[in-house]
Amino acid sequence: MPLFRPVPLSSSVLPADALNRDAASASRFGPAGVGEKAVYLGSFMRERHGYVPYDAIARIYKRVAMTKGGFSGRGMFVSAAYLVVEFREGGERSCYIGREEIADSLIAAVMAKAPGLRFMSEAAERRIRRRLEEESSRMKDDIGKEAEALAAALIRERAFLEESPSLYNALSVASRRKRSDDISRPMLRYVATAIVLLGAAASAYGVVSIARNGLGDAVYIALFGIAAVFLFSGFSVLPSGRSSRRAIQQGLDDAMAAMEGYIKGYDGFHLPARYAHPAVLTRVIRIIQEGRATGWHDAFCVMKDELKAIDSSCRVSQEEYDEIMAIKPMFLIHGWE
Secondary structure, three states: OOOOOOEEOOOOOOOHHHHHHHHHHOEEEOOEEEOOOEEEEOOOOOOOOEEEEHHHEEEEEEEEEEOOOOOOOOOOOOEEEEEEEEEOOOOEEEEEEEOHHHHHHHHHHHHHHOOOOEOOOHHHHHHHHHHHHHHHHHOOOOOOHHHHHHHHHHHHHHHHHHOOHHHHHHHHHHHHHHHHHHHOOHHHHHHHHHHHHHHHHHHHHHHHHHHHHOOOOOHHHHHHHHHHHHHHHHHOOOOOOOOOHHHHHHHHHHHHHHHHHHHOOOOOOOOOHHHOOHHHHHHHHHHHHOOOOOOHHHHHHHHHHHHHHOOOOOOOOHHHHHHHHHHHHHHHHOOOO
């Protein structure tokens, strides 16, 4: 439980006893938390500073902010995730989360506690409706009974996956981490270690020098500043247990095993566990409904070819970019098999 009792962020409040129990048992997601009765948001100085009961929430969703020179429809970007809560009484409150996978896990936890809430912004819902209308206009009226039956079966499979967002989100996150590790240069880790060691040595030398000679010489202050730069620049890529190749591979294996166990409960599921994500099925369904393939194998191959062809020279919408970033690493780390 937070050191201080969370304050209400809306006009709806919980009784003191219920709030204490709920805050104490809430699951932590970065500076925020998810309880049985409310979601808890952090402020600049304090984690889980305020709370909003579920009955006071109209919408709760992830908002992604891009760094300078961010999303332009080309290549990669660095992002920071915020949790946005819109109140039924009007107004909203946002909370900086940082990593997108933490925000995704938080929203999945809220879905389990309060499935009746809306988990997209109004703007996102409008974009999706517009996209579905555009897709409907491209669909063929008669794609054949076999293709219609396959599309219907895949839609049911997609709904089955969407019942457990934590599983496919975990698989997507683990695949992205594995892909990043595969293309990273191992030498950078050793350089980071050398930088941190150099910073520690410089700090120790500075302390000893000041103890012997006093603070009269400004060069030692500069030495401390340089040491701090070395330390903080090195810590972001410093090798650790969580970022080791063994830990990353284990995380991927665990995510695939969890998904494998889940889809075993669905007879005849088309996707292998390593690619089991609703976005993959969405792209395959679209290909079938547009009449570009009639069978599963052909549609799956067309989908992979399209995904392969998308690179930094392609211009795509924000929604498609998010979709591609969620699923393409899965195929890259497995060699498109």
